[in-house]
Amino acid sequence: MVKFFNVENQSNINIIEKKDKEKEKEAYFPKLVAAFTAGSFLGWLWETILSYFQFGEFYSRVGVLYGPLNPIYGFGLILMILVLKPMKRWYVQFLVGSIIGGGFEYTAWALSRLVLHSSTWNYQSPFIITIGETEYTLFKWAYWGGTSLFHSLFWGLLGLVSIKFIYPTISKAVDSVPSDFRNYINTIVTIFLSIDIFLTCVALLRQMTRETCSNNGLYCIESNYITNWLDLHYPDSRLKEIFQNLKKYD
Template identity: 35%
Template sequence: MKNKTESADGCKITFYTLVWSFLLGSFFGYCIETAVYFYKRGYFVNRQGVIYGPFSEIYGFGLIVVLLCLYKIRNKKGYIIFLASMAVGTLFEYASSVYLEKVAGYASWNYSSYPFDFQGRIDLVVSVGWGVFGVLFIKYAYPFTCKILNRMNKGLYKVLLWLFFVFMVFDLTLSGLAVDRMGKRGSGVPAGNKIDRFLDEHYPDERLKEIFTSVKFIK
């Protein structure tokens, strides 16, 4: 049984288009955020969300949530898509911030210095960005992606997307374990098993701080 959402215009949501959407969101989210930081600070600030690759997974997951929530209204006027994407993206970002703080024990962003923030978790300007991001993706990028994938050799793109999927599962898992271990090291918790010792040796604080430049652990 195929896991898909049917579409009258021939562009349907499948596992493969979701993986592709995650790739696009993670990569372009990383690029945009890095560019914004460079503009504001005048120097390069790494905005990776994972250890390996120029990806910021919050945007990848966010784009998937926006797609799943809004795809049925994709033919509505642009301002409707904008407002809906703005709302969905903002709620997703807020929920993600709460999850990271309460469950994972750290914060990965803080908008307290922004003029229209709420609890440092979300900000009006960033919310507008989610709206623009959603319109561009739902109205233009996703349909274009479907056309490209439909013209490609299906065996080839399925293999490529599966490879990317497996890589990202590995990358996300490793990144999560490494950040968790960094927090425990900071609290003086000694390595308790082989995995901890591996992480201490290969992913010390010095290396992780160069990758995750905005991670702040909650005491």
Template identity: 30%
Template sequence: MHFARGINFYKLFLIFFTGSFVGVLIELIWCYLRNGYLESRSGLVYGPFNLVYGIGALVLTLALYKYRNRSWTFSFLGGFITGSVVEYFCSYFQELLFGSTSWDYSNIPFNLNGRICLLYSVFWGLLGILWIKKIYPRIASWILAIPDKAGKIAVWVLCVFIVFNSAVSGLAVYRWAERINNKEPSNQLEVILDNRFPNERLEKIYANLSFK
């Protein structure tokens, strides 16, 4: 049996990883087309990855896979609800953990606490259709083309990379928030974080992040 047949950990992780990467590329292109310049949309300090997009791809897959043969209307509603929930709670937990936000829809009509709004929820609905009808089947076929042994090794290597990257990113942003509040480093780890990830570097990586 192929290592990623059906819906299992290996396939879901590769979808999550791919979504984290491709989502950033799409945002970069959208930013360039809309504003005429490139601006980082990364959520991690190493590489063009953003876990919000990966979580979105993962949750859309889990929510819609069973109903992938249903109507486009069903896929739209699934994407609308699922994407809105993901976006809301990602914003909520970012603010809870780091006292910061990366998006604010307060100026857009029909928003909920500035975390989600009707316009982007509609985009999530359209993405739900596109994802489960077009994108997911293609990604799944690519994953199934990966040799079994090589695929398992690659997944675990990438998993270690993402966990390490996420841990360092979380610590770097947390220390950034402390520096803004004029808190001096209290241990050697914080000294290293201050040296490796000064405010200037993090401001470039997290171009849209603002602290409350």
């Protein structure tokens, strides 16, 4: 039996596939921005709900000056997508997600303490029992300050959920938006997030400088327009109100 190969049809198929790849490439960055935003919001929501079960009332667990966002989860979600997406087996995704998620969280915690002398989390074992007059901490070996065995496993689970459900949903939503409008929104969101994160870091660094001056008995007012502007708009009282779980370290 002789089969005839239609060159024209194959050429049309190649053109369509090429256009689809170009569209997918064009939408890739907007998808990552959308995933970062969604991850940051869901992370803030999760931490805020968790605070109710820990303390009996809701505490805002934001990680930036403006918006209900916790960027640690946003960056974590992006990392999960980039690393886990090419993998096929779910248990490999879970294991790798646990390792890179826990490692990322610990690194972010260590850098926060090193650069800003502060952190919004420090995991210690909550499993404490008292025998007689002596207190014993259980699973102390599983808690490492910046992360823990249990939080690392949670990151692995988050990685699976991200790859199987969150990212595909975001991807479809972004694809459904007209490209011009999508690029317009993506530009606005990217600029806002960049300014928000940058301003947060600068405000916290300035707070650290003020505390250093105060601890050394100095009056920390400088003739620099930027530092004076930061002191005026982001004093310690306002930062304490925004970052309710921020802890300082020497």
